[in-house]
Amino acid sequence: MPIRQLPNQLIDQIAAGEVVERPASVVKELVENALDAGATVIDIDVQTGGKKRIKITDNGQGIPEADLAMALQRHATSKIHSLDDLESLLTMGFRGEALPSIASVSRFELISRHQGAEMAYQISAHGGEIDGPKPAAHPVGTTVIVADLFFNTPARRRFLKTDKTEYLRIDELIKRVSLSRFDVTFRLSHNGKMIRNAQGGDTEILRHQRINQLCGKDFIDNAIFITQQRGNLRLSGWVAKPSWNRAQPDRQFFYINQRMIKDKLVGHAIRQAYQDVLFHGRFPAFVLYLEIDPELVDVNVHPTKHEVRFRDSKLVHDFIFGSIHQSLAATRVGAMQESKAEPLPDYSQMQHRMNLSGGGGYGGLGASTPAAGVREASFDYLQQSAQASSQLHTYPVGDAISSPSLPEADGQHQDIPPLGYAKAQIHGVFIIAENQHGLIIVDMHAAHERITYERMKEKFHADALKNQKLLVPIQVNVSAREVGAVESHREWFEQLGFELGVMGEESLVIRKIPAMLANADVENLIKDVLSEIVALGSSQKIEAQINEIMSTMACHGSVRANRQLSIMEMNALLRDMEHTLRSDQCNHGRPTWAQLDMKQLDKLFLRGQ
Template sequence: MPIQTLPDTLIDQIAAGEVVERPASAVKELIENALDAGATRIDVELEEGGMRLIRIRDDGSGIPADELALALSRHATSKIASLDDLEQVTTMGFRGEALPSMASVSHFAIVSRPASQAHAMRIESDGGKLQAAQPAQHPPGTTIEVRDLFYNVPARRRFLKAERTEFGHIEELLRAFALARMDIELRVTHNGKQVRSYRASGSDDERLRRLGEALGADFPAQSLALAHDGAGLRLSGWVGLPTTARSQADQQYFFVNRRLVRDRVVTHAVRQAYADVLYHGRHPAYVLFLDIDPVRVDVNVHPAKTEVRFRDSRLVHDFLFRSLHQALAGARAGAAGGEALGGVVPAAAANAPAFEGTQRSPAGIAHPLAGMVAPQPYAMRQGSMSLPVREQIGAYAALYGAARNDATAPAPADTGDGAPPLGYALAQLHGIFVLAENAAGLVLVDMHAAHERISYERLKTAQDGEGIRAQPLLVPLTLAVSEREAQCAEERREALAALGFEIDRSGPQSLTIRGIPALLDGVDARRLALDVLSDLIEHGSTRRIEEQRNALLSTMACHASVRANRRLTLPEMNALLRDMETTERSGQCNHGRPTWVQLSRQELDRLFLRGR
């Protein structure tokens, strides 16, 4: 077949296959156009999961009458005009493909009126065949109708799923828009019935309410708010507590300049940040916003604009990891809003504790609570590595009063403002749980899980102070690698040495391992070296050594912690509570299980039907 120019209709249908995969894709493109037009209210009307009808009405700036037909031309856009514009895109849409692509595979109509025009204009397209524009009645703004999507492309229509499935994809998409732009009112109707109504949110309480409407009432109470700035980047939003992780990754929303994206760099950074606190096989929930200079991110990677490419992916990865890691480290048992840090969270606890790298609140998603920094544990300040509970009594007596050091003294009854967050111990139950009274009510602590986390964090602190020592191998190992891996090992020799590896390049595609991290003696050195090199190539950094080390320290901490059925004195129990309050990540044990639970006075009253 000779080379020939394709007809415009076929070109549009090819583009439609890239841009409009299903009804949800069409809804995404149309809502993005409405947001770019400055809309403050968007109404979405659907029939049969969007396969029969998609109608989207906005109150944006509208399209002038003389530009209406041009809007349905290929690669016609008002959002970019030069290569410089393309390299710093600030709008949601910019490629000029969406409207003509949709018009080529549907019965399409657009009605629009700028505020400066006396009346609106309507233009229709039937499978790409454009009709003349006609006057119409319409308030300022735009309405777009997409009927019978893929009616003229039977092969594509057969790939659509059941109505319920297609509508589910649209619901998930609209949920993301509702989170990304809380300042926009968004209403959804399906088959004549209103199914969603997201009211515009301005205040902190309204944003938390909208967050709960989108992700469930428990999410705001079971998450940490954060806002962190650094290196020209800004991360803000909410991250779910490790103890409320989910069985699947169905509540993970990451926005770059308010654009929802799926990115491997982001996913890897989040997974690493949660690695030390998440139960095996569970997935964290989060709603995060990364604000970055548009010049430093390329959004023109995929026709559907669901992927981005960072100019400096290593910087972004490290910034995300450190910000989230620090925020999660602040999840100490008994911190402000303490009930949100335990394993059970009252539904009414609307305000999650916040971590802030700066005092500025992120635009659109400010949180009412400022960050809190707990004091360093006494034993850490003294350089102690890991002391049995009984040996810490003297230290806590100095902090909380000598009377607490008397093993026969009853627990203080004062649970007012002067009491510690976790209160004072009352008793031990079944040799496993510590019962304590605080200002909010009753605290239950799994003593082994709590002490395991305390021991683990102290082991890590001690190891971090010593650094990673290398242990020479009696017999050096030869490792066959790719030329890229060999080059990486040669270029990053100092970085590998800092991790405890002594690796030399012995050929174009071979390495010689002469030393490994001393703490990891006995591991598969070949496998570990390959994994470390893979991380250095892919992300520019690696935490493999730290993860392996932490796994070993976690096992050591588990064996060093107080065991079940060991009877503790009241001072020992109080020492454990004080340790929990000042230890990072003490809301959960090394395996991700909760270490404590708060039962409020109101919950206790309900259990006994008091006040009824």
């Protein structure tokens, strides 16, 4: 067939296939236009899930009469005028495709009154044929009505889901957009019934109300507030504690310069930050805002504008990972009292030391067996660290250890440790303790596992990493870009115990590896690491595999069930927990302790009722 110029109507319908997937896509584009117009109140009214009718009204600055017809032309926009504008975008929309694409597959009507104009004007389009503009009645702002979506493309209409499913997509979209702009009021109605009325305002109460509506009433209570800045990067928002997790990734909201995005690099950085503390098969929850110089991020990489590209992906990845990782490290009881806490005792001076192989105590690797696949040499290398962390240490807390009791006077409450003092042990599994709030229950194995693991990591990072030379070097075939990644990250590989050589444009040789990874599939590990570095600018796969081995060793080296502990030993474990990072959960993400305050205990026994 000869090459022909496509008709404008067909061009618009093809474009609509990229921009308008379903009613929620229409709502997204029109709400973003309203935000760009400076609206502070946006009303969204949909019928039959948006299939029959979508009406969006805003109080923004409106569109002048002279620009109404141009607004429905392809690639016509007021938001960019040059390449410089495109490279430093702060507006939500900018392509100039949304309105003409929507108008080409619906019965479209737009009424707008520009600020300062005496009257409003209306323009309509049915299947792309434009009528108007002509005078109309309307306050300052804009109303867009989209009726009978896909009426002229029935094949695409058949791909739509039920009314309820399409409405729920719109509802989820509005909730997500509303989290990006706390200062804007969003009202959503479906089939004439008001569903959501999120009042705008920049107060903490209103922000928390809006977050609670989306993430659940207890999200804020179980979240850590983050605010970190490095150069042109600033990250703020809330990350849920690892114990408050989800079965699905349905409470994950990330915004870049107020634009909601779903980005692989961002997702990878957040997963890496949670990898040491989250229960397997569960997902973290977060509401996070990244502010970045718009010249350092390209939002023009996908028609729906959900994906972005960073100029320095490694910098952004490491900043997000480091900010969240640092915040999660403080997930331990008493972290808020850190400024009041006494300095850690000098463990080298502690007198009472026991291990599992000798008459009591709550730790020691002496009776443990390395996990399958862990070389004996690797085990020996870190055994000292595990033993040091598992030795029983006493703390200078006075008579409370030998005869645990809480001070009676309220003024003495500040002297009570966050986990209080041990009272008993239940079935050789749980420690029962009393603090100023009520009852504490501790899973002694899970708690000691985390303590042991963290001490092993400290030892690992403090000492020079031992490596071993391979008798037979391993040759690895990789891409040219991955060879370049080895060259640019050579020092990093050496710090982790690897010696890699370049054999050719697409070939490497592994000469030395960390002793701990002697039984690992090093060839595939290096391939995976290089693949991640090329894609994301960095990788934590090596550290993750080393941590996994240490985690297994810590599990085997921790106090086991049915181990009877003395009151002194139990109190020493509680004090260790209060001074150990991430001690709210074990290495596998399970909680290590729980609190039942007096109100909860009273409720159990109907006291005061």
